Amino acid sequence: MDETYPLVQARSELGQLVNRVRHGHETFVISDYGTPAAALIPVDELAELRRLRDEADIADADRSKAAGGPRVEHEAFMAELEAEDRRAAAS
Numbered sequence: 001m002d003e004t005y006p007l008v009q010a011r012s013e014l015g016q017l018v019n020r021v022r023h024g025h026e027t028f029v030i031s032d033y034g035t036p037a038a039a040l041i042p043v044d045e046l047a048e049l050r051r052l053r054d055e056a057d058i059a060d061a062d063r064s065k066a067a068g069g070p071r072v073e074h075e076a077f078m079a080e081l082e083a084e085d086r087r088a089a090a091s
Helices: 007-012 014-026 043-066 074-090
Strands: 003-006 028-032 033-038
Touching: 007 014, 007 033, 014 028, 014 033, 033 074
Parallel strands: 003 028
Antiparallel strands: 028 033
């Protein structure tokens, strides 16, 4: 289970937390007023999360294309993905 640090505490211990993430591959959740707000994760895990998200987006586009769905311009598609990410982050 990830350790959770209040924002004020995380701010004062940031260097130590970053070293633990970098060298110990630990992850931490930072809360703001008791609500999870951010996470400190190793950079390689962030890269993997981004890769997986990109693969899922490409698979969605391929399914839509194969199903004969409506064609969407790249900019409009990316704007919709960003809007979905914002909605997910807000919930």
